[in-house]
Amino acid sequence: MKNLISLVIIILITISNVLGQQQIQIVDEESQSPIPGAHILDSTGEVISITDRDGTFKIEPNHQQIIITAVGYENRSISLDSSVHLIALRPAVFHQTTELLVVGNEDRNDVRSYQNQKPIQSMDRFLENIDGLSMTKRGAFGWEPVIRGQSDQRMNLVIDGMQVFKACVDKMDPITSYVEMNNLSRLKIDKSGAGVAENGTGNSTVNLITQKAGPERLTMDLSSGLRLPDNLRTIQMSGNVADKPGRNSIRFSGSYKKADDFEAGNNQTVENTQYEKFNLNLNYRHTFASNHSVELNYITDKAYDVGYPALLMDATKALADIGQLKFNFAPTSQHFRFKSVMLYANAIRHTMDDYERDVANRTVMRGMYMPMYGTTTTFGTKLAGSATVQSHSFDWFVDGFTSEAYGDMLMQSLDSSIEDMMIYNLDEVRTNNVGIGFRHRFNLSDSVLLKIEENLRYKSLNTLSETHQSFFEGLYDRELSARQRILPSVSGNLLWMIDDRWSTGASVVYSERMGNHMELFGHYIYNYTDGYFYDGNPWLKTERSINTDFNITKESGNQSFSLSLFYKQYFNYIDGILSDDLSNNDFRFKRYANVGDAVLMGGEFRSIHTLSRSFRLENRFSYTYAQNQTLDEPLPLIPPLRGFSTLHFHAGTFRVMTDLEWAARQERIAQISSNEDATNAYAVVNISVEKGWADDSIQTVLQMNNITNEFYHTHTSIGNIYEAGRSMMLSVRVKI
Amino acid sequence: MRLSISMGRMMAMAALVLAVASCNTNNSNSELDLIPVNSVTVQEYTVSLFAEKEPETGFNMLYWQIEKDGDRIEPQQFSITPMMDMGEMMHSTPYTEPQTAEEDDRYLKNMVVFIMPGGAMGSWSVPFEIRTQDDQLITGELPINVDSSWKLTSVRSESDKIYFITWYSPQNPVSGNNELAFMVHTRESMMSFPPVSDAELLVYPYMDMGGGSGHSTDFTNPVATGNGMYEGDINYSMSGVWTTSVELTVNGETLPEVVFEYSVQAK
Secondary structure, eight states: OOHHHHHHHHHHHHHHHHHHHHEEEEEEETOOBBBOOOOOOOTSSSSEEOOOOTTEEEEEEOOOOOEEEOOTTEEEEEEEOTOOOOOEBBBBBBGTTEEEESSSSSOOSSSSEEEEEOOTHHHHHHTSSSEEEEBBBSSSOOOEEEETEEEEGGGGEEEEEEOOOOOOHHHHHHOGSSSOOOGGGEEEEESOOOHHHHHHSSSEEEEEEEEOOOOEEEEEEEEEEEEEETEEEEEEEEEEETTSSSSSSEEEEEEEEEOOOOOOSSBBBBBSSOEEEEEEEEEEEETTTTOOEEEEEEEEEEEEEETTTTTEEEEEEEEEEEEEEEEEEOOOOEEEEEEEEEEEOOOOEEEETTTTGGGGGGGOHHHHHHHHEEEEEEEEEEEEEEEOOOOTEEEEEEEEEEEEEEEEEEEEEETTTTTOOEEEEEEEEOOOOOOOEEEEEEEEESSEEEEEEEEEEEEEEEOOOOOHHHHHHHHHOOOOOOEEEEEEEEEEEEEEEEEESSEEEEEEEEEEEEEOHHHOOOSSETTTTEEEEEEEEOOOEEEEEEEEEEEEEEEEEEEEEEEEEEEEEEEEEEEEEEEEETSSSSOOOOEEEEEEEEEEEEEEEEEEOSSSEEEEEEEEEEEEEEEEEETTESHHHHSEEEEEEHHHHEETEEEEEEEEEEEEBBOOSSSSSSSOOOOOOOEEEEEEEEEEEETTEEEEEEEESSOOOOOOOTTTBBGGOOBSSEEEEEEEEEEE | OOOHHHHHHHHHHHHHHHHHHHHHHHOTTHHHHEEEEEEEEEEEEEEEEESSOOOSSSEEEEEEEEEEETTOOOOOOEOOOOOOEOOSSSSSSOOOOEEEEETTTEEEEEEEEEESSOOBBBEEEEEEEOOOOTTTTTEEEEEEOOOOOSEEEEEEEEOOOOEEEEEEOOSSSSEEEEEEEEEEEEBBBTTTTOOSSEHHHHHHHEEOOTTTTTOOOOOEEEEETTTTEEEEEEESSEEEEEEEEEEEETTTTEOOOHHHHEEEEEE
């Protein structure tokens, strides 16, 4: 009887304990699919539970702080209360092998992330400091990002996932110029292009993720700065307003910049490097009671009087309007789930001329003015979700857009007896694209994760202009119809978490690329890198590539490093070939063609050493070797071995950051396909001193760049335009 | 007197305009866009001349319509002989006899290459003969004005034989690909201008952009296709003023280069 009573008491206690436990499900933040096998740790690091097949675990209510770890996801620490039933983990594992998270305003500090230390810093400078990225420059404004030697058509550059096409046929308006740093939430950089399910192409990808409205009732951030000697004046403002429950919120940001010509290291003014720019972003978010939410985002960017010393002309007006409507679905446990549906539209207009230039004495297009105008208009949609089929969960993505491009150039001779001439560089050139992609994750063991992604795209390009069409028909003596391709791409990623410090991974990406609208339908487009006028080729074959990527990372409290190596082989590489029949001393022509094979290989290294509580040393190196195997010469515009070393010091709200930015001499130059010359090595020192006041709500930053007044230019500076010499900028930031 | 002539001409032109308008309205299959040139009435037969443009030196397609008492008739035969009256001399020009127009059988059409403009040097007219279905022969003459154009040039051989090089197409050059065609005729007598079909043409398009610079564009050299016609392609890269030089080789003799200068439209 006594035993029976004891048994009943034990059973009752057990039942009461079980009934008193809290059940929580762990899901993937992106796909909302459950995460089995996740470890739940208490505050001391002891494993107290593991999630089951449905991603759920039970926990006693006395655990108020837990840490969740799972292979393939970032660790998450969370304070529990009775309302917590669902916890989402951010996929992070494959960022180690393929992606860099570049953080605009958050305070992250790990070997996979970069943070913008200087609030006034331009997007261009910010990107240039990331290893593996370089910038093709034409002056002080509108630098074009290059990932591992690949730019423009060989990389995806998107804003919040939206396709935005440049309107300038001379590439003066890279879309990075449309997102200001105070509006940047994160940069998602996929160097290998392994995220094919979402990027659709297998190309290296930079996604500029903008700041969104949050639940904060009222915040305000103001900053202003002045830089000498180029008189860069900046004023930036951002803020967030939300109602009390946080269901309706609005975020806004705006900036205005104006700069005069800068001075190079020899104290000589570099003419035509001035610019003026205005940017505004509005984001509205409404969260429904069902936890669905809808976002409305609008960016407008206006730049005026933008000088381009490397080019024949300057941009008088560069206008962008970018809109987005996005519906985010609340997490569900259904087998087929939508995560988000987005509709977007954007229009880019670019006007430039050379009325302020000495056109009578230049070597190219001498004796005439050449005002140019270009525009692109794009409409698109993106859908994302996840599904479970026979216990296999995967993410799916649908991407579709249609874009029309136009560009013309008027030529007005100084000789009044010569009639005006006009060229349609692009005329009613239409790009249509629709693709579907899938991402699968397989936990091969507790420490090994395999990710497979595939994408299938349909892409068509055509010109609706009869005259533009007839030009290509005449040039190639073929009848032209819409060019269409089915483009598959696939990637495989394998990650091995060796222990809690070491991880290694490898990826393979196969992708196919159809030439873009410039390569197929561009006409008489001047390439400033080699001085040739290019004509498109609608009959280009698909360019194929295989990229392999290897990464090893060690992360510990004081010493972290990451090493990435890559090898990319191109087949049917698209480039220009000479049109000798038309070329002369003044005008040299090329046509796009599949020129053979090309290879790129190299790597990046990054380390962070925490030397003490106040000092931290960060080193970054990157190198790319690129060879046109058919011509047996280097590919053009490939940066040399380059690096950054940064010593951080902080004591309370006082921070000092000293940068050493350097590059080796580049002698691997393209002389057949381009007319490059060698570039000398250089080293530049920058110092930034920050001080926070009034609980860090007021920050002052004194930034001194190129303090030794080094006279240099980068290898990727078109026309060898020299970089700015010594400059000093003082800025003030107020946070409310 | 002058007023009555002018009024008469105006009424004739008005009638022609109405005729063209009504013709175009009645035949929806016709894509012809013709303008009235002139008309003359002889023995109750009205001969009206239409063209796609005002007659000019070089190639012209002429469209004829014959009416009696306001009703269109189909004659047994209709022949013409374009003539230039220069006072001290007269001559004809390269032309073909009118045939029923395939694109619109209400017209008779023929080709003519006017080798000089009308004006102070002389005036053009087109004497004609109509043989009606009842075998009646009607003759008359239709004066026409011929403007000067860039579409005709001539070159002489060492033996002083003259060759007329006519720019056949494009009649209205636009950016992009255009059919490039020339006609070559020579003069055997004042009334005979036979086509030259065994010559070789070497052409070169060029745009002078000022400041001593310029460039060519993609083209295919014209080759003989018979009946004095030479056909190729020209792919204008831009609008503006272009020149196209033509070097003619006949019977092994390369003649001096001639140049056509003209304006290309953007669209």
